[in-house]
Amino acid sequence: TGSNIDLKSATDAMRDPAFPFKIDISFIGINGKQIPVSNIEYRHSSRLTFIITKNDLWDRYTFGIRANF
Numbered sequence: 001t002g003s004n005i006d007l008k009s010a011t012d013a014m015r016d017p018a019f020p021f022k023i024d025i026s027f028i029g030i031n032g033k034q035i036p037v038s039n040i041e042y043r044h045s046s047r048l049t050f051i052i053t054k055n056d057l058w059d060r061y062t063f064g065i066r067a068n069f
Contacts, residue, residue, distance in 0.1 A: 020044070028057060041066075 013019050022041040027034040038054040052061040 030057070 001037070014022065020043045022039075024039040024041075024042070026037050026039075028037060029035075033040075035055070035057045040052045042050045044050065047068045049066040051066060052064075053062040054060075055062065
């Protein structure tokens with residue numbers, strides 16, 4: 001792709017608790033097929049997180065907000 005992204009540096013940055021983005025990919029096994037489910041979280045503050053989930057099983061996006069009071 002022509003980009004020089006150091007994967008180790010990127011994963012180390014995401015492990016840092018102060019890094020505001022979190023990306024999770026998991027797989028659901030159905031009828032011998034592995035279907036990915038992706039979560040992207042953006043932590044705005046210690047009390048507010050925005051979430052986008054992509055579920056390829058239903059081909060839909062789910063949007064959410066996590067609020068801690």
